[in-house]
Amino acid sequence: MQYVKIKDAIVEQIDAGMLSPREKLPAERKLAETFDTTRVTLREALSLLESEGRIYREDRRGWFISPEPLRYDPTQTLNFTNMALEQGRKPKTELVSAKSILANKQAANLLELKPFSDVYQVNRVRYLDERPVVYVTNYIRPDIFPKLLDHDLANSLTDIYREHYGMVYQSIRYRISTSSLIGLQAQALRATSGTPAMVVERVNYNQHGLLIDCDIEYWRHDAISIESVANLTR
Amino acid sequence: MQYVKIKDAIVEQIDAGMLSPREKLPAERKLAETFDTTRVTLREALSLLESEGRIYREDRRGWFISPEPLRYDPTQTLNFTNMALEQGRKPKTELVSAKSILANKQAANLLELKPFSDVYQVNRVRYLDERPVVYVTNYIRPDIFPKLLDHDLANSLTDIYREHYGMVYQSIRYRISTSSLIGLQAQALRATSGTPAMVVERVNYNQHGLLIDCDIEYWRHDAISIESVANLTR
DNA sequence: GAGTGGTCTAGACCACGGA
DNA sequence: CCGTGGTCTAGACCACTCA
Numbered sequence: 001m002q003y004v005k006i007k008d009a010i011v012e013q014i015d016a017g018m019l020s021p022r023e024k025l026p027a028e029r030k031l032a033e034t035f036d037t038t039r040v041t042l043r044e045a046l047s048l049l050e051s052e053g054r055i056y057r058e059d060r061r062g063w064f065i066s067p068e069p070l071r072y073d074p075t076q077t078l079n080f081t082n083m084a085l086e087q088g089r090k091p092k093t094e095l096v097s098a099k100s101i102l103a104n105k106q107a108a109n110l111l112e113l114k115p116f117s118d119v120y121q122v123n124r125v126r127y128l129d130e131r132p133v134v135y136v137t138n139y140i141r142p143d144i145f146p147k148l149l150d151h152d153l154a155n156s157l158t159d160i161y162r163e164h165y166g167m168v169y170q171s172i173r174y175r176i177s178t179s180s181l182i183g184l185q186a187q188a189l190r191a192t193s194g195t196p197a198m199v200v201e202r203v204n205y206n207q208h209g210l211l212i213d214c215d216i217e218y219w220r221h222d223a224i225s226i227e228s229v230a231n232l233t234r
Numbered sequence: 235m236q237y238v239k240i241k242d243a244i245v246e247q248i249d250a251g252m253l254s255p256r257e258k259l260p261a262e263r264k265l266a267e268t269f270d271t272t273r274v275t276l277r278e279a280l281s282l283l284e285s286e287g288r289i290y291r292e293d294r295r296g297w298f299i300s301p302e303p304l305r306y307d308p309t310q311t312l313n314f315t316n317m318a319l320e321q322g323r324k325p326k327t328e329l330v331s332a333k334s335i336l337a338n339k340q341a342a343n344l345l346e347l348k349p350f351s352d353v354y355q356v357n358r359v360r361y362l363d364e365r366p367v368v369y370v371t372n373y374i375r376p377d378i379f380p381k382l383l384d385h386d387l388a389n390s391l392t393d394i395y396r397e398h399y400g401m402v403y404q405s406i407r408y409r410i411s412t413s414s415l416i417g418l419q420a421q422a423l424r425a426t427s428g429t430p431a432m433v434v435e436r437v438n439y440n441q442h443g444l445l446i447d448c449d450i451e452y453w454r455h456d457a458i459s460i461e462s463v464a465n466l467t468r
Numbered sequence: 469g470a471g472t473g474g475t476c477t478a479g480a481c482c483a484c485g486g487a
Numbered sequence: 488c489c490g491t492g493g494t495c496t497a498g499a500c501c502a503c504t505c506a
Contacts, residue, residue, distance in 0.1 A: 230309030
């Protein structure tokens with residue numbers, strides 16, 4: 001298994017500090033030559049490194065060393081922005097689209113809506129240190145947040161909820177799984193189809209136990225580490 | 235992007251019920267011929283399906299349709315066994331090894347041990363419906379659980395803790411990330427090097443806030459969906 | 469415009485699984 | 488022992504990035 005050896009050789013280079021986070025690896029053809037192999041085999045080694053979260057790929061731009069992942073606690077309502085700042089990272093949020101739509105299957109399912117309900121759909125891309133790391137889709141009940149789309153949605157939704165509607169999260173149901181980036185999500189994150197992803201789905205309830213919104217997050221899998229504490233009550 | 239189309243075609247077959255969970259796909263060479271392409275391209279499509287969690291691979295045995303994932307709540311102490319049974323699955327646990335070792339870096343780190351401490355290391359493989367889905371390593375403090383290795387470790391550790399030492403979990407710190415299976419873990423799960431994995435690390439504290447053990451779980455990523463509820467206290 | 473990554477072809481050999 | 492999957496070779500063309 002040549003590709004495992006190549007992978008190990010590159011890991012060694014990274015761990016020895018020869019390659020720093022965000023730095024670009026040499027061209028695939030160069031690397032293939034260095035390890036005296038073909039591009040196919042070399043790419044197998046790179047894919048392995050990618051799935052271990054040591055490197056990542058930007059579509060047609062090449063391979064880069066992964067920085068430290070963001071520590072993310074799904075049980076905190078802490079903003080993405082504040083979370084990033086607390087960890088010494090530079091956050092940025094870009095609004096992709098915000099509109100009122102007829103609930104699709106996913107939204108209807110998560111928000112427990114009747115057929116043909118309207119929902120707000122907000123799509124955003126979030127950056128860490130100029131790198132796009134997560135594609136977030138929010139579905140929001142318009143009966144609870146009328147005229148939500150009039151606000152600046154590049155800011156924190158939870159801030160808007162609190163400041164303009166007096167509503168805060170009380171309880172959060174979340175689901176974490178893995179998948180891969182495809183199509184729109186992939187493009188927005190500058191990834192190629194098939195890039196491994198961590199998927200976080202959250203359904204949020206307010207202080208009265210009312211289901212108010214949900215979000216589906218597609219993370220580049222190397223950019224996130226989910227960490228939390230649970231206190232057992234029995 | 236031919237391989238995306240091939241992937242979609244196979245997904246369609248699965249969704250239409252032409253292929254059932256645990257069923258083996260046709261041989262790669264057959265599939266390649268069916269889609270009028272080469273094995274390399276076909277395998278790209280299969281890898282995509284794998285990373286989406288729709289199919290999985292058993293080393294040298296072929297590709298199979300993924301069953302429903304197990305719903306797993308890291309904030310519950312519920313046994314693997316009971317969790318599986320509750321969800322109508324057939325669990326099995328196999329002891330790989332159990333011994334006292336000099337703490338390695340990982341164990342020392344998670345258990346906050348002094349250098350040269352002894353720890354119990356227990357390795358187990360867990361099955362769902364005869365399929366190996368997770369490789370678990372436990373590190374346990376021997377000062378808290380003397381003679382632990384005398385018990386039958388193919389059973390639930392938490393049961394042993396409770397029944398023989400009067401100790402239960404009170405609080406759990408956990409971390410979830412993705413990586414890939416390699417070496418021992420891969421072999422034990424009948425996987426090839428590079429198979430995507432979900433990694434769950436847990437550090438467990440007893441009813442007095444004392445750190446008592448930790449476990450590192452390598453899941454076949456298609457076999458698990460992490461689901462939980464968090465109640466915010468502020 | 470040169471170089472790069474994305475994708476694909478058409479083979480090959482080997483070791484292992486399963487009959 | 489046959490067929491299969493695991494691995495690898497040695498190319499090719501195209502579209503895109505970036506200098």
